[in-house]
Amino acid sequence: MSNMVLFGELRQRLDEHLDLVSRVAAEGDAGSALSVMRQDVPGLVAALRVFADEHRPDENGCCRKCRGGPFWRRVAAPCRMLLNALLASGAATTTTREHGWFRPRGHRSCES
Structure with a gap:
């Protein structure tokens, strides 16, 4: 307590x-x-x-901190904590827009 x-x-x-x-x-x-x-x-x-x-990835590409448990439950890097930190700081949005890495696409069923 x-x-x-x-x-x-x-x-x-x-x-x-x-x-x-x-x-x-x-x-x-x-x-x-x-x-x-x-x-x-x-x-x-x-x-x-x-x-x-x-939260760096290990040799298998899984987050070292979040990888606990059996192999089928391991979290691939980047894990949710790292993504949340990037989104909260605005770093991910700025980086993807500046470099043009993020290209939103429509849903597969909507594409022709």
């Missing part, structure tokens, strides 16, 4: 800190936003890199 209390407290602190950083970046003046950028962005980037490193 104490682990859940500790987890809840840590999660609440993280959520409050991220809310503060987001609010200052979106609504703060230039000086405040610059200060937040210099103090917090390197730590946020480092945290995302830790998650990305944990």
Whole structure:
């Protein structure tokens, strides 16, 4: 039970800190936003890199972190965590649009 209390407290602190950083970046003046950028962005980037490193594919192309269980339940890389992080940061959308990799196509039954 104490682990859940500790987890809840840590999660609440993280959520409050991220809310503060987001609010200052979106609504703060230039000086405040610059200060937040210099103090917090390197730590946020480092945290995302830790998650990305944990979710690298193994020699079979499966996510190292999500691969638990039998071989038929292993998650192919990129796993859902990495995709969610990319989509939330906007990196995937920007990258695919800039490089022209993403070409939406219609459903097979609709193509002629």
